[in-house]
Amino acid sequence: MTQSVIVLLLLGASLVALLLVAFARREARAEREAARAEASMLREDAQARMAEAKRREEHSLQREKEVASDHRHAQQYARALEERAAVVARDEKRLVVERARIEEDRTAALAAAARTTPEEARAALTAQLIDKARADSEGALRVIEKRTRATAEDRAREILVEVMQRQASPSSAEHATSWIDLPSEEMKGRIIGREGRNIRAFESLTGVNVIVEEGVNAVQLSSFDTERREIAEVTLAALVEDGRIQPQRVEAAYARAVAGAFQRHRAAGLDALSAAGVSGVPTEIVDVLGRLRLRTSYGQNVLAHLVETSQIAADIATLIGADVEIARRGALLHDLGKAFTHEQQGTHAALGARFAAEHGEEPRVVNAIAAHHDEVAPDSLEAVIVQIADAVSASRPGARREDLxxxxxxxxxxxxxxxxxxxxxxxxxxxxxxxxxxxxxxxxxxxxxxxxxxxxxxxxxxxxxxxxxxxxxxxxxxxxxxxxxx
CATH class of the missing domain: 3.30.300.20 (K homology (KH) domain)
Structure with a gap:
């Protein structure tokens, strides 16, 4: 019994051992399978990491190549910029030198053309800037006056009325005829001459009609041309004073009258200066001014108009505090160009301004002449005064007649x-x-x-x-x- 139990126990133990061995093997096999699977996963992960690392390395190498290429391009561009900067610097230096040379040439050419030195030109420019500043200030004054227009217009009317009351100018007395007084009726016969030869010679030579009327101790000279009529008047007066009238003496008296026209012009110019109160006028301007004694504008004698305008301008300048002498002088010379309109091209304002400038008149006077018909802008208050005085003289009743x-x-x-x-x-x-x-x-x-x-x-x-x-x-x-x- 005991041996059977022992045998059974040994058999049981053997079975248990066999079972334990089988279980251990199965566990070992499972662990090996798990380890093998884990190793495979680790191997795949390692391969993926190695592929990513290789890809990144290749990308890094490609980036390094691109950076190296960009660096080379940047260096080339920098060198090109340096070369361009050098060229620009060289051109700039050359342009500076060329500009300096051109400025010197231009300055020399301007100095030669203007016949003045740069210092004188600067002085002239300074004077011009001063005049412009004065004109600007006058412009500001006019703006202020516009803000008080009602009062200013009333004051302007008072000034013009007062100025016109001071003038006592006659109505237009320019006609196409002149009268020559005779010492006796017998002088008419001498003027006519035998069979009218004296009067025919006089009319053919002077281009003026001689009208002899009964009952009047005078003869009448008729011509539309004031210069012809004036020369004929001087000629006939000389013949009447002499008393001996014949064709040869008519020719001699006519020649003397023509030759003396220059002196009569100068005397008329000097008389006009005295009447207007202007002095220091060059002789050339005086002579041209005197020529206007025989010119008319709408029946108004031009020289008388200039004297009247000068007096009006002086009165206006006195009342408003402007430069009286500039206003007086500009008004007296404003129609100077009418002596040249039949000889030269251009308006009488432009011709007169140019002639005055050529003979030393100061810029304000020249501008007053040029601007009196608004062909150029007035640069001074005196120029505006000349415009006003010219309009007052021309527009007053009886001053002008258009039919003549x-x-x-x-x-x-x-x-x-x-x-x-x-x-x-x-x-x-x-x-x-x-x-x-x-x-x-x-x-x-x-x-x-x-x-x-x-x-x-x-x-x-x-x-x-x-x-x-x-x-x-x-x-x-x-x-x-x-x-x-x-």
Whole structure:
């Protein structure tokens, strides 16, 4: 019994041992499988990490190459910039030198053209800037005056009324006729001469009609041209004073009257300066001013208009506190250019301003002349005063008449048409345009040609000139031969 139990126990123990061994093997096999799976996972993870590391390494290498390439490009660009900067610096230095040379050449050219030095030019510019600053300040003053326009307009009316009350100028007295007083009725016969030869010689020479009326101890000179009429008046006065009248003496007196016109111009200019109260005017301007004594504008004598305008401008400048002498001088010279309008191109304001500037008048006076018809802007208060004074003198009742200027222009156009013909030396419109006397060159027009020329001129007038009634064309051909016995 005991041995059976022991055997059974040994068998049981053996079975238990076998079971334990089988269980241990199964556990070991499971652990090996788990270890193998874990190792496979670790191996795959390691491979993935190695692939990522390799990829990053390749990316890093590619980036390093790109950075190296960018660095090379940056270095090349930097070198190019340095080279460009060097070129720009070199060009800048060259341009600075060239600019300095051009400035020197321009300064020298301007100095040569202006006949002045840079220092003088700076002084002139400084004076100009001072004048401009003064003009700007005057502009500001005008703005202030606009803000108080009601009061200013009332004050302006008071000033103009007071100035006009101080003037006692007559109405326009410019006509197309002049009267010459005679010492006796017997002098009329001498003027007419035997068979009218004296009066014919006088009229042909002067281009002025002589009208002799009964019962009047005077003769009348008629012509639209004030210069012709004035010379004829001086000529006839000299003949009447002498008492001996014949064609040869008429020619001699006419020659003296023409030669003395310059002195009469100068005397008239000096008288105008004295009446206007202006001094220090150059002789050249005085002579031109005197020539205006025979010029009219709408029937108003230009020289008398200048004197009147100068007096008005001086009164206005006194009342408002402006420069009286500049206003007076600018007003006296404002129509100076009317002496040149029939000789040169341009408006009388521009011509007068240029002539005054050429003869040393100061800029404010020159601007007052140029600006009196608003062709340029006035630079000073005195220029505006000249505009006002000119308007006051021209617009006052009786100052001007438009019909006389229209008549003068009509006569001048008639003479111009006649002078266009070959051989004509002088054309004289007479008898209020009802007759034209044509003086021809005897070497160019013969006796037979005078008739043909008269018909041609008459046809030309009928075609191109509008006129009422009839116009008589008289062609005069006179051949003279002189000899001196010695």
């Amino acid at each position: 200027d229209a008549y003068v222009n009509r006569m001048a156009n008639l003479e111009r048409i006649v002078l266009e013909h070959h051989g004509v030396t002088r054309a004289l419109a007479m008898a209020a345009g009802r007759e034209v006397r044509v003086i021809v060159e005897p070497d160019e027009v013969d006796d037979a040609g005078t008739q043909a020329l008269a018909r041609t001129i008459a046809e030309h007038i009928s075609k191109d000139f509008t006129f009422p009634g009839e116009i008589k064309v008289t062609v005069i051909r006179e051949l003279r031969a002189d000899a001196v016995a010695g």
